[in-house]
Amino acid sequence: YLTSHDTTFLSPQGTFVIVGLSAQRTTSDDWIVGLRAGSTALQQRMHDRFPQMNLAWTGNAALNYDVRGATAADASRAEHRIVPVMLVLLLVVFGSVVAACLPLLAAGLSIVMSLRCVVLLVHAHWPLSIVLRNAVSMLGLGAGIDYALLMVNRFREGLAAGRRPESA
Numbered sequence: 001y002l003t004s005h006d007t008t009f010l011s012p013q014g015t016f017v018i019v020g021l022s023a024q025r026t027t028s029d030d031w032i033v034g035l036r037a038g039s040t041a042l043q044q045r046m047h048d049r050f051p052q053m054n055l056a057w058t059g060n061a062a063l064n065y066d067v068r069g070a071t072a073a074d075a076s077r078a079e080h081r082i083v084p085v086m087l088v089l090l091l092v093v094f095g096s097v098v099a100a101c102l103p104l105l106a107a108g109l110s111i112v113m114s115l116r117c118v119v120l121l122v123h124a125h126w127p128l129s130i131v132l133r134n135a136v137s138m139l140g141l142g143a144g145i146d147y148a149l150l151m152v153n154r155f156r157e158g159l160a161a162g163r164r165p166e167s168a
Contacts, residue, residue, distance in 0.1 A: 079137060
């Protein structure tokens with residue numbers, strides 16, 4: 001309000017201030033954490049004098065940082081829940097611990113290799129979606145398990161057709 005005299009910045013509850021920052025050549029991870037820590041410290045110091053004061057950061061940098069953190073946490077939580085369930089189901093289907101672990105190993109390898117390719121693309125300054133990490137994990141796990149089930153199905157078809165296990 002002090003510079004623009006726009007009444008939008010005034011309300012019965014108080015005043016809000018907008019500070020514009022110019023884009024830097026570093027990622028938001030390098031500076032958004034520092035900005036938030038500084039504003040939290042300032043808010044704590046001024047709490048006695050201004051108990052209703054709230055300092056917050058918004059914009060692309062803050063939003064992208066938060067969304068990346070949330071999607072990473074969600075993907076990790078989902079993977080920690082689904083992998084044991086899939087292992088139990090694969091044990092039932094395959095009847096062997098080694099056979100049940102192979103699809104999960106193949107899925108893990110495909111996820112690691114795919115994410116490495118993503119890192120190379122990002123370092124080449126090609127912006128990619130922040131949900132790509134979750135999509136790669138889901139597709140890698142699904143492809144590894146589907147391929148293993150396809151192989152088992154073909155093997156069982158070969159056995160049913162009278163082939164020896166080596167040729168089936």
